[in-house]
Amino acid sequence: MDALSYFAMSWLDPSLLILTALGTFLGIYVGAIPGLSVTMAVSILISFTFSWDVNDALCLMVGIYMGGVYGGSRTAILLNIPGAPSAIATALDGYPLAQRGEAGEAIGLSTIMSVIGGFIGIIVLAVAAPNVSEFALSFQPRDYMMLAVLGIMLVGSLAGDSLAKGIFAGAMGMLIGTVGLDPLTAEERFTFGVTELWNGINPVAVMIGMFGISEALNQLHHLDKMAVKQKIDRIIPHWSNIKKYFGLSVQSSTLGVVIGALPGTGGDIAALMAYDHAKRITKNPEVPFGKGAKEGLVAPESANNAAVGGAYIPMLTLGIPGDAVTAVFIGALFIHGLNPGPLLLTEKPEMFWFTVGNLTLANIFVLIFGLTGIRLFAKIVECPKGILIPLIFLLSIVGAYSINNSVADIWWMLGFGVLGYFMKMYGYQLGPVILGVILSRLMDENWRRAIISEREDLGSFFLNLASSPLSAFLLTSIVLIFLSQTPVWARWIRPLWAGKEDKAQA
Amino acid sequence: MSEVVPKQPGETLFGFLMLALSLFLFWQSYEIAGFSALSSPGAFPMAVSAIMVISSCVAIVHDFKRPADSFEWQHFFERILPPVVGVMIGIIFVFAVMLETVGFLLTAFAFLVVTIKMLHKGTMAYTTLISALGLVVIYLVFRVIFVVVLPEGLIPESDIMSAIKEMIG
Amino acid sequence: MKKRLLSTIAALAFAAAPAFAAEYPSKDIQGIIQWGAGGSTDAVMRAVSPHAEKVLGTDIVLTNKTGGVGAIAMKYVNAKKGDGYTLLMGAENPQMYKVLDLANIDYNDMIPVSILARGTPIFVARNDAPYNNMQEMIDYAKANPGKVKVGSTGPGGLTSIVMAMVDSQVKLDVTSIPYDGDGPALTALQGGAIDVMPSVLGASIEHVKAGRMKVIGLMDETPHPLLPGIDPITKTLPGLEKLLPWGPFFGVFVKADTPADVVTKLSTAFNESAQQPDFKALMDSRGFTLMGISGKEAQDFLTAYRSVSSWIVYDAGFAKKSPEEFGIKRPE
Structure with missing residues (x-):
């Protein structure tokens, strides 16, 4: 019964209730504005809420976190600028939907799916936290590496018409990710002696440039075309639609919780992998992926919000952050005199159910705030292009600047914006570039850790790839996905399943 | 599903530019640590830039097979860079x-x-x-x-x- | 309740502290934190600043400016005017910049406003490792060359210096596996990807208390109150006595040409803040030793730290330049 009373604490105390609401509301905007990140907002709040009671401070921060992860989808759908890396996959099909006049429905659907994902994350946190965190700890460097390989195979789905150009773009992204002082040896890589490059090129700057700037430049071609009229009569999606995508949403959310719980990966990777999963299991989408498939919206949005609950799992049980935001939360708990660590739940058992209850509450506020005001937002897209485009440029510039308070990020954004513009013109897709940037460090670092652990012996490295059940499972998945995406499958294995329609050739 | 799209003005040139970029980056990656070790800071960049070189070559070959209008700067400034x-x-x-x-x-x-x-x-x-x-x-x-x-x-x-x-x- | 809400809005909108129009802090002060949000430097600085704000009667706007092992933040502060409106809030790393060839300035070229606290390095190992103290670990590593996997945070990081100190006394063949920070490395230790890890006490103490890893060594000359029954390393390796005590620290710094009265004001504010009970409690629980020193005392501390660290990495062979080039004296 104690559990229930802690769970309900933030629901019954009006001040906690309002702080959670306020946090969620602010969070949606933090998430939606490119360049402002939840990590940044939460650390600013640490100083502001220093003298507060710890529960008050936590409510505000939890709200920001939950709202922020959801908010990234807003600008991704409306303007093709993902508000945060975890909304990149959302832009792939969300923006085409808005271009077809279905922004309202897209936002409505993504809200519902985010909330479902959020709840699944919370449920897993509530019932299985200790097991999941021990499972997450058992990932070895080689497993992380294979996870990155699984992720990078998405290039196959994102490449568009030319696979070669897609692979090129993905490899380029991975190379962009390696720029700067090598995090393991502090060796300079592609820095050309410039100190400003030591910290590497911020993925968010690349993202704003490649998505926002290049799209806005592209829009300049069609200035005379009228803005798309948005259908806003239907905001809350049909019940039948929710039912139809519910299965996919649950699968994506499960993926999201696990990826979120792993200490080395977060919502961005979860969303991309869920997108890939959706693309693979959806046999006949109503609309092709990349042109506005609803499945391509459902999967990433469920996964990235489920990753929130996932990220809390190792944090609450072991004091190990599941992602960058929970790392800041740990700092906040310290400052408030708690000792976040494996003993937290022994010393302060109420913390667990309080957090679970609070996350649930914040998730409900996401639903409320998410579904109100959509009409107004959808109108943004109808604003005359001659006014909208300059504002997008200014927002991108300020956003890039605020990542690290430096003009250098504006240069990167502009550079990648122009490069991305030409790449798009010439048939190179930009999705793989961002994918590469995000996965680069995961791949590079863990490959090196894995091979150093084997003292540079490739033989024992490969032997170990199959040594644990987990590694063997990941390896098998990689092989199967690889085979299913290459001609080997279509030519020799596929015919064995007679009677299936051959549509995958395209 | 995809029909053959005619080449955009400047596409071949861009392909060669990307190849040149890839070669430059491959050389830069080699400069980091050479072929010293599988775990060296340069190993991953070298592998990735090698993929860039190969894939940009393939892309160029593919592009040669596609039909193209004769290149004119006028077209370039109309369709690609107004x-x-x-x-x-x-x-x-x-x-x-x-x-x-x-x-x-x-x-x-x-x-x-x-x-x-x-x-x-x-x-x-x-x-x-x-x-x-x-x-x-x-x-x-x-x-x-x-x-x-x-x-x-x-x-x-x-x-x-x-x-x-x-x-x- | 209404008040709390109003204060949130006020805080978010204008930041609440009233401004007394005194001569020095007549506007907001910018605090540049060398490390990212969520790190220990970030946490310490965000905990101390609200107190200092009260003493100074102005806002301190904290900004994280990461990169280049902290060198970018340091260069940024030094490019600003030396008027006391831009503070550098950092950790120990800059004292190695010169020998590692990362930058041509370090804390000795700035004015220390306050050195807030210092940490103690310890050795932790995974629970099922077949050794329980430093001597056993050294024996095991000698008997099984290359088998002990040690977590590392890159050359110049705490782990590399501690390992170099041990190496200066006894040569060990261990495999060192690099991580980008002690957090991820300690996680890997619990997952069994590494066996041993030199770490700062505060980062691992909670895991130790919960029995998820064990302490096998203490890099100090005297036992630590939080670690009863753990012998200081000087018992095993007496040769280390001349290098200890040594440990990472946190401090606030300003540009060298800042007027003396401004520095005094800032020093008073930060040293007073470091003595606040809740800050003290925070430091104690994380196993940091509170310092709160400035002036000559702080400069001597910085010089000693630089001399030990620079020479130890130089002798271990991963310094890019000799400490002699910069007139850094070898520790006696």
């Missing part, structure tokens, strides 16, 4: 150069007025009003609510802010 795009890139460039010295408020305002006037072609009063409105919203959100310290430049913002604060507090 003047308005070039001018826009130039204006953002100038914006970034001036930001630190002149300060955020002045440059951003000038940027909005010039670009909205250029693209939307409304009256001057309307343009100024819209620009001011947009700027105020962005300034409030970034500087005031989320305390991002934007470059001050010529306007002594922090002095004004603390003066306002003193008046209120």
